[in-house]
Amino acid sequence: MSTLAAAAGLPAVRRRPALGAAGWAGVLVLAALVVMALFAPSLSPHDPEETVGDPFQPPSRAHWLGTNDIGQDIASELIHGARISLTIGFLAAAIAVGIGTAVGVVAGYFGGWTEATLMRAVDLVLVVPFLPLMILLAAYLGPSFWNIIIVIGALVWARPARVIRAQVLAVKALDYVEAACAIGCRHGRVIVRHILPSVLPLALAQFILAASNAILIEASLSFLGLGDPTAKSWGTVLYYAQARNAFLSGAWVWWVIPPGVLITAATLGFAFTGFALEEVLNPRMRGRRGAG
């Protein structure tokens, strides 16, 4: 078998791999963004909500990234925007992985028609065009911080549910779980003591991937004008840049590029961290995906 594996270019010996360069790069980017969000008030040169200069100013010593249409400092807006974008990403991902883990564990553990029903629901969520549905819900519920979080969380749990269920199926077949069942442990105890601990690391990886997804979706919703107008995220900044036609003048260099770079950096940071973690934690993934 090992010769065959070698011929196919697969690693013959399989050790648990370390996080890897890409993973560490992801962690580093995330750490930088989190620091930016945490220390936003002391890092930003101005109050993001105050008019601190003339409108449409190009970058200067006083305003690193110029000013927007009502004279607010764009750099300060972006630094404070990190708080909104990252918080929404984290909370929406928490909801998604919460639902996903619950569904995955229940489906995988109980099997039978419970599993069939739940997995049908997963397929269902995957078929629906998610952004139009989110736009519909957000339009009816009104643009608010929590509505955005709930809408995103309620619609991106399907992928985590699938991955978690697969892991539960694998764990359920292990001897110690069977033993626990044999000595008559109740379902709740088996799930909490034996199934959950083996699933949680994977849930963490899924959480990080969901956060990556959530940040991108939040940006899209905010860009479409469905974000909370009182809590400006990076997507909201781009919404105003688009509404004021910033991309037609020279302003796009400092008004359009920076928020997009930040969104991409956050999404990539989460994705690299998540994929690397998944590869470390999920033996079946190993050697198949990522930078081989």
Added chain:
Amino acid sequence: MWRFVAGRGAQYLLVLCLTVILNFGLPRMMPGSPMVFLAGEDVGFLTPEQRAQLYALYGLDQPQWRQFVTYVGNLARGQLGYSFQRGRPIGEIVRERLPWTLGLVGTSLVLATFLGVALGAVSAWRRGSALDLGTLGVAMFFESVPSFWLGMIFIAVFAAHLGWFPIFGAGTAGAAFEGWGLVVDRARHLALPLATLTLITVPGMLLIMRYAMLGVLGEQYIATARAKGVPEGRVLRRHAVRNALLPVATVFMLNLGFVVSGATVVETVFSYPGLGRLLYEAVLNRDYPVLQSTFFIITVSVIAANVAADLLYPLIDPRVRRR
């Protein structure tokens, strides 16, 4: 095979039912008069005749279940309702917009599939090489870039500054092109939205193709083919790629929702007159009837595409036929 068909059919029917129930329930669950959510923000400006028309259309004076029956009946007869803001039946508006979205999404899907399959196959074949790592890096980048931002950058660079492409719309307003000139005009307007949508769709296809290829390349028949001296290029094309294509076909279906979602945002950035742009305009104007109908049509289109893909699947995978 028949179990598979029935299962799929039931699933799509369920999605359709949920969509209808959601569309029926949302405006009636909201606080305040359902009139606002059924007629749009301008409800205060309606004439008495229009109010009467609205009542008749939705049967608002009847019990909920009668309203629901009326609603479903109207949908079944293709009646999507009336936009009081635009003063036109919604069906007419949707019919105008649908072809643009179909053109954009369809072309983009075909392009993205070809690119994704080719790049994914080469990437897996040269696994671990600089080419592979470079491709993966670029793919990860485009998967993480917000589509609307990419569109804005394209407009700024290729339309506003270089002037190679028009800035917005699907055709030059007021220009009476004919024949070849019309085609060129349409193509020039399509280029940037198409490029944006394709670039964000390729990574998903590429990663799945690469993953499937790596699986296939580990199979014994590949080693057998090599052992009996089949040229490398032939192993790649005839033995590896063909078998790796199956999961890509499945992902192609799952990707539809994603591409349609992407199109919504891309159309908005480029003011491309498709369904996505219509959805955005409806949100902007609080034109709830149009918002609902557009969502309904988008869902129906995605389901229809899924059904088509399901029907085609047995043609590419003989194993499904025998089941």
